[in-house]
Amino acid sequence: MPLHIETPVVRSQALSRLSGKEVWLKLEALQPPGSFKLRGVGAACEHHAQRGARRLISSSGGNAGIAVAYSGRMLGLPVTVYVPESTTQHARDLIKREGATVVVHGASWQEANALAQTQVSADTAFVHPFDDELLWRGHATLVDELAAAACNFDAIVLSVGGGGLLCGVVEGLRRNGLSHIPVIAVETAGADSLAQSVAAGSRIELPAITSVATSLGAKQICAGAFDVVHSHDLRSQVVTDQDAILACQRFLDDHRLLVEPACGASLALAYGALPDALAPFKRPLFVVCGGATTSARQLERWRTER
Structure with a gap:
């Protein structure tokens, strides 16, 4: 019996009104340990x-x-x-x-x-x-649930650290006949090994992690994640720490769920950071990957310090 639970997929009224799109959320923050x-x-x-x-x-x-x-x-x-x-x-x-x-x-x-x-x-x-690959197969169940729910989305937005979630989501899209769905992969500046690897054309290693989103703190993405760059419609985006922190705070107000900046990185696009990133899509789905390693007090400290 799997240790994870099936999480809800819900339409966000707050983010749909804000963006003028049909915004969907896969609420992985509700997993028992707090994350996908x-x-x-x-x-x-x-x-x-x-x-x-x-x-x-x-x-x-x-x-x-x-x-x-x-x-x-x-x-x-x-x-x-x-x-x-x-x-x-x-x-x-x-x-x-x-x-x-x-x-x-x-x-x-x-x-x-x-x-x-x-x-x-x-x-x-x-x-x-x-x-x-064991992890990736497990993460792919997230997309299995979306397919079973017949959720109608035209892009998946997710955060990237080492690349495990990215690999799992792409595997899930493929095994559910959804390979045509683009993935928007978001990092914070200072933890952006994917974006820098895409720009360089090869996997690079960051000299250090300087972002507050330490859960994205792999200095080099895994080889499987870099392979996705060449095998799937992947769109790499980078937001600031401030974008991610503010997204966490606004998401808490809008949805009563506390997530950490690693998750706020992707949610920042829903709150207007890099508006061109979502421009081609009408029904983006955000993986609310969660994270249990912060507090509302810590988010406020980060916001005022930066």
């Missing part, structure tokens, strides 16, 4: 448990680690999550609340991930936060 990550992570953890894993290890900037910790608790397996120093104390506490051990190491996810890899043993399964 549970779809792929849960599928991967179940896969490893069925094959005899006695322990789970992961590396994460926050939300993937929370999802692994939740999955481990549901499956009765101990979990250790390696996080970078940039991971908020709130995120670390949420991982611990699920019963997992947290190890803090390095300035970025890459350093935490390198240490995590050294701890894998014969009875231990490593759960990658984004670069794993």
Whole structure:
């Protein structure tokens, strides 16, 4: 039985009136650990448990680690999550609340991930936060649900970090006969490895993550996500941290759901950032990917500091 839940897809009256379009929302923020990550992570953890894993290890900037910790608790397996120093104390506490051990190491996810890899043993399964076909198949169930609901959309808007959600959504579109639907992939400046890779024509690695959207903090997108650039109608967009933060605050007022800037990046387009990005579409669907690692108070601090 899957660990994730089927989430609602709803028409947003507030965003439809604001944009003059028919705006749809896939509410992944309602997953038990607070983000879409549970779809792929849960599928991967179940896969490893069925094959005899006695322990789970992961590396994460926050939300993937929370999802692994939740999955481990549901499956009765101990979990250790390696996080970078940039991971908020709130995120670390949420991982611990699920019963997992947290190890803090390095300035970025890459350093935490390198240490995590050294701890894998014969009875231990490593759960990658984004670069794993098991995850992508799990994330693709999001589109399966949209297809089953007969939701009529003409573009999908989503946020991109390491690229796992992007890979999963494109896989879901393909297996549901929806390959013609464009994907608008949004990042924040300072965490925009996809956009810079598209511009360079090859995968680049950012020297550092300088955005507040640390959940988008993979310095390099996975190879599978870069392949999507050449195999699907992908439209890369970059917004500012301020755009993402303000979108989170307005979305909270409009929909009574708190999401973090990594999710606010894509929602920023619904609130008027980069208006040309949505101009060709009449019925865009936004993946409200969620994120449990921030608070309304933190959003306000970021807004006033920037």
